[in-house]
């Protein structure tokens with residue numbers, strides 16, 4: 001699949017087949033994240049891959065997580081410099097896009113969730129992340145797609161483009 005086709009066809013996947021995600025396929029996708037642009041080479045991404053026991057415990061906060069074959073938390077260190085903090089968050093977002101596109105090309109679906117569970121103090125405790133040191137950019141749910149939703153329509157370029165003389 002060519003890059004532009006992957007960008008256009010990539011969808012957020014919420015319904016997964018129960019099949020497990022092979023470790024090497026997951027590592028391949030996460031490695032694409034390591035190559036994201038990041039200002040000052042801070043490489044701010046931190047990945048926490050949940051095993052079965054932690055996955056089960058997290059599902060106490062939301063039972064629908066049991067239908068997500070693999071969960072990876074993605075976080076970044078909270079720089080004391082507010083501008084660096086913003087740049088690090090931006091870099092992590094770039095990493096997430098790389099990861100989702102790389103997974104997509106391999107036939108693997110992903111949902112980036114910034115929902116309630118990713119913000120709960122109990123989630124930080126379970127993951128062993130100190131919220132004073134690191135912030136979760138989200139939980140990434142991986143699995144082979146059960147179904148691929150129709151794309152939500154996008155505004156045409158002309159609607160979001162200003163051309164100056």
Ligand SMILES: Cc1cc2nc3c(=O)[nH]c(=O)nc-3n(C[C@H](O)[C@H](O)[C@H](O)COP(=O)(O)O)c2cc1C
Nearest residue numbers: 010011012013014111112113114115138149151152
């Ligand atoms: C910062 C961010 C947070 C998101 N959080 C959620 C979320 O909590 N739950 C969810 O279902 N999708 C979440 N998404 C995915 C968007 O809902 C999704 O990208 C959008 O609906 C467009 O669908 P598509 O990704 O299939 O093109 C998030 C996306 C971004 C960029």
